[in-house]
Amino acid sequence: xxxxxxxxxxxxxxxxxxxxxxxxxxxxxxxxxxxxxxxxxxxxxxxxxxxxxxxxxxxxxxxxxxxxxxxxxxxxxxxxxxxxxxxxxxxxxxxxxxxxxxxxxxxxxxxxxxxxxxxxxxxxxxxxxxxxxxxxxxxxxxxxxxxxxxxxxxxxxxxxxxxxxxxxxxxxxxxxxxxxxxxxxxxxxxxxxxxxxxxxxxxxxxxxxxxxxxxxxxxxxxxxxxxxxxxxxxxxxxxxxxxxxxxxxxxxxxxxxxxxxxxxxxxxxxxxxxxxxxxxxxxxxxxxxxxxxxxxxxxxxxxxxxxxxxxxxxxxxxxxxxxxxxxxxxxxxxxxxxxxxxxxxxxxxxxxxxxxxxxxxxxxxxxxxxxxxxxxxxxxxxxxxxxxxxxxxxxxxxxxxxxxxxxxxxxxxxxxxxxxxxxxxxxxxxxxxxxxxxxxxxxxxxxxxxxxxxxxxxxxxxxxxxxxxxxxxxxxxxxxxxxxxxxxxxxxxxxxxxxxxxxxxxxxxxxxxxxxxxxxxxxxxxxxxxxxxxxxxxxxxxxxxxxxxxxxxxxxxxxxxxxxxxxxxxxxxxxxxxxxxxxxxxxxxxxxxxxxxxxxxxxxxxxxxxxxxxxxxxxxxxxxxxxxxxxxxxxxxxxxxxxxxxxxxxxxxxxxxxxxxxxxxxxxxxxxxxxxxxxxxxxxxxxxxxxxxxxxxxxxxxxxxxxxxxxxxxxxxxxxxxxxxxxxxxxxxxxxxxxxxxxxxxxxxxxxxxxxxxxxxxxxxxxxxxxxxxxxxxxxxxxxxxxxxxxxxxxxxxxxxxxxxxxxxxxxxxxxxxxxxxxxxxxxxxxxxxxxxxxxxxxxxxxxxxxxxxxxxxxxxxxxxxxx
Amino acid sequence: xxxxxxxxxxxxxxxxxxxxxxxxxxxxxxxxxxxxxxxxxxxxxxxxxxxxxxxxxxxxxxxxxxxxxxxxxxxxxxxxxxxxxxxxxxxxxxxxxxxxxxxxxxxxxxxxx
Numbered sequence: 001x002x003x004x005x006x007x008x009x010x011x012x013x014x015x016x017x018x019x020x021x022x023x024x025x026x027x028x029x030x031x032x033x034x035x036x037x038x039x040x041x042x043x044x045x046x047x048x049x050x051x052x053x054x055x056x057x058x059x060x061x062x063x064x065x066x067x068x069x070x071x072x073x074x075x076x077x078x079x080x081x082x083x084x085x086x087x088x089x090x091x092x093x094x095x096x097x098x099x100x101x102x103x104x105x106x107x108x109x110x111x112x113x114x115x116x117x118x119x120x121x122x123x124x125x126x127x128x129x130x131x132x133x134x135x136x137x138x139x140x141x142x143x144x145x146x147x148x149x150x151x152x153x154x155x156x157x158x159x160x161x162x163x164x165x166x167x168x169x170x171x172x173x174x175x176x177x178x179x180x181x182x183x184x185x186x187x188x189x190x191x192x193x194x195x196x197x198x199x200x201x202x203x204x205x206x207x208x209x210x211x212x213x214x215x216x217x218x219x220x221x222x223x224x225x226x227x228x229x230x231x232x233x234x235x236x237x238x239x240x241x242x243x244x245x246x247x248x249x250x251x252x253x254x255x256x257x258x259x260x261x262x263x264x265x266x267x268x269x270x271x272x273x274x275x276x277x278x279x280x281x282x283x284x285x286x287x288x289x290x291x292x293x294x295x296x297x298x299x300x301x302x303x304x305x306x307x308x309x310x311x312x313x314x315x316x317x318x319x320x321x322x323x324x325x326x327x328x329x330x331x332x333x334x335x336x337x338x339x340x341x342x343x344x345x346x347x348x349x350x351x352x353x354x355x356x357x358x359x360x361x362x363x364x365x366x367x368x369x370x371x372x373x374x375x376x377x378x379x380x381x382x383x384x385x386x387x388x389x390x391x392x393x394x395x396x397x398x399x400x401x402x403x404x405x406x407x408x409x410x411x412x413x414x415x416x417x418x419x420x421x422x423x424x425x426x427x428x429x430x431x432x433x434x435x436x437x438x439x440x441x442x443x444x445x446x447x448x449x450x451x452x453x454x455x456x457x458x459x460x461x462x463x464x465x466x467x468x469x470x471x472x473x474x475x476x477x478x479x480x481x482x483x484x485x486x487x488x489x490x491x492x493x494x495x496x497x498x499x500x501x502x503x504x505x506x507x508x509x510x511x512x513x514x515x516x517x518x519x520x521x522x523x524x525x526x527x528x529x530x531x532x533x534x535x536x537x538x539x540x541x542x543x544x545x546x547x548x549x550x551x552x553x554x555x556x557x558x559x560x561x562x563x564x565x566x567x568x569x570x571x572x573x574x575x576x577x578x579x580x581x582x583x584x585x586x587x588x589x590x591x592x593x594x595x596x597x598x599x600x601x602x603x604x605x606x607x608x609x610x611x612x613x614x615x616x617x618x619x620x621x622x623x624x625x626x627x628x629x630x631x632x633x634x635x636x637x638x639x640x641x642x643x644x645x646x647x648x649x650x651x652x653x654x655x656x657x658x659x660x661x662x663x664x665x666x667x668x669x670x671x672x673x674x675x676x677x678x679x680x681x682x683x684x685x686x687x688x689x690x691x692x693x694x695x696x697x698x699x700x701x702x703x704x705x706x707x708x709x710x711x712x713x714x715x716x717x718x719x720x721x722x723x724x725x726x727x728x729x730x731x732x733x734x735x736x737x738x739x740x741x742x743x744x745x746x747x748x749x750x751x752x753x754x755x756x757x758x759x760x761x762x763x764x765x766x767x768x769x770x771x772x773x774x775x776x777x778x779x780x781x782x783x784x785x786x787x788x789x790x791x792x793x794x795x796x797x798x799x800x801x802x803x804x805x806x807x808x809x810x811x812x813x814x815x816x817x818x819x820x821x822x823x824x825x826x827x828x829x830x831x832x833x834x835x836x837x838x839x840x841x842x843x844x845x846x847x848x849x850x851x852x853x854x855x856x857x858x859x860x861x862x863x864x865x866x867x868x
Numbered sequence: 869x870x871x872x873x874x875x876x877x878x879x880x881x882x883x884x885x886x887x888x889x890x891x892x893x894x895x896x897x898x899x900x901x902x903x904x905x906x907x908x909x910x911x912x913x914x915x916x917x918x919x920x921x922x923x924x925x926x927x928x929x930x931x932x933x934x935x936x937x938x939x940x941x942x943x944x945x946x947x948x949x950x951x952x953x954x955x956x957x958x959x960x961x962x963x964x965x966x967x968x969x970x971x972x973x974x975x976x977x978x979x980x981x
Contacts, residue, residue, distance in 0.1 A: 061916060
């Protein structure tokens, strides 16, 4: 029996000893040990051995920390890349599939990444981002809590007076809307707001010319750089006089740098002093109860160490405390909405913040990751499928001394090489697709070429993608047993292709879910678009009312009608597609005294109904023949049902304690969300200047011709402002903006997902066909028909796609039924969607696979059997 | 003076390598020193000295045969190089010089005492 020295110490010696010396020193030690074993016995020999090992621990013998080894490693990695590169060139087809698939996936990830970045950095431009808040309120109507940004005009002042210590600024502001600026002969229209002076400091506006105190003078105006340039060109704008809204002369006191696009204040192109707003709207200060009406906004900046939540709690009753007794039932609760949440978390339901745009951010991020995942799966599948080809290489490498970790490193460096090439391609693709993407997403995103962080993240992601795509092939390929591989007895069994089949199934499941999703989103949009509107939308045009136009309403109407350009026109408080005014204070017989109602209540002129073409279902339309119509209501059917009137016509409805007679009932007109039920609404006659004109063009004449006439007549009677108009159908279509955007993007991703999956399938099919060349040849010789062979080669893939379809259908049924629940007016999820998606996927699969299958099946068996 | 660096133990080792001529490898050198000088030599000290001598260019090495006792590890034989010989001669001549320079009286002390 042979004795060995203590293993641990031997190993320890091998570990610490310089690699160049280890062999002969170990030899010497073993020789000595053997000798001592013979002369003194094992125990003493062991002890001496250990002593020797310990005494060998000296500087000349211990390995240096930095070995020359490192240089070898570098050469090795270099050779890995070289071998990888040559491999790539040798298999051009596979490489093209790999790289293009990955590049498309990465380009999608890149675009989505840029989009997500843009969304997440929304408003971050502002220096006081962390401390800017908007003052908002919850109010309870009809038992439901509504949340709004509009506040009474005295809100800021009250908060300043009572809770001032928590705030640096509390600023009242008007809504942001278009204003007419006249400079000499030239007329411009630009959007902007009236603000209290602190806004310059709060939004950290960069004043380019002029003074920071500009807003403190009443008749002043601040222009953004772009507006100043548009109006004044190269002239110095400071102290120039402009006419604002044809009413008042204002002096340009400052010019500020434009506010960037991805902020909530991007439309703030001009700023006017709040004091001017008050002086122009003298009624504000004459209101009996300034807390009764919400028609302005309030922004604030908290003090350095004030906490949003805490201050929110403190100020919650600021309005409630000042309200009149009868209004307290609305339970007004004021709170602060921090700037960080304005854009992404803007939805409220029952007084609780329920998210908003953040849902889309998640949706798209997940989709992006999935598309990238599909591309990674392609890479995995093609690499492992081709493993048999490279098994010899692995065998030889292993037998000449490669250890497994080196092989893993080799395959990783190959996948990283491919990922890097794909990244370069993806940047190119992303750059080309960005303009189209911006149009769809409604953004102005650019690739930040100069930002090191962008490149760092990009390369980091590429590395992760490379590692992720390479991990399975690397582990799989490096596990080959060299003897088996080199002897040629290496055959992958059925189990070897199982992971591949699972991955293909995952790919197709994702693709089919995306197809189904696209169809459902489009179906929902179609459904809502096809919903009966309750009026004739074609040929309806709206334009803004201003005092000048209001004064000449009759003249304009008569001239347009007599010229046959229009059929009818009316003035209205709200556009047809929106509600700008709701009222409470209604009372009727049998009303529950605790019910607080809030109805859309639109003030219109007599011609309104005739213009839009509503249908009277009971009673009559407004008419100039009845002087009493000045205190009359027309209700829609929902309102009649809500109030609970049996025979509504002729009944009295009290509004602010004034009696109004219900003269007619009209069908439900679709006004606001096309996905929600029609709200109970009413209309009354008003003589005041309202907000919009609604014009019905003459259907017998071309719209272009009529519009030219409309414009001509309007500018004839109103020389003070530029004429611009919108078609109501366009306005209505814009309600579908968000859904359309999701639909377009979903379609885009679905197509890419299917494309990438098919690319992978194509590669796999060609590989299988190539692998089975001999088999096919023999089968052909034995008499198999092309059809037989085609079936043979396609069958496997078809089964996989059928499994995927089943999984995708189950998943998407639950997911999309749930998604549709968020719409009250929704389409049904019908079976044909699933059937057609599955069938579509199957057809695409067959086409992809058949190309290779038929090519293989029609090839001459002589060629395939003669080789070798 | 600085021309040929040779430490005391190094000198013993290189002399032993010379004594063993073609049979000089780790274990034999160790045994030879232990036998002739009656002092124990550790593997660590020996191999450090050998490595230093080799890196100074005084000895060179080549791989030899594999024996069963060595568990498949080759012997590494050492040989004195020309430079090594010069270094040894230099070292010896400096000592001789010193010996010669010692006055006889100086060495007589003991005999008297």
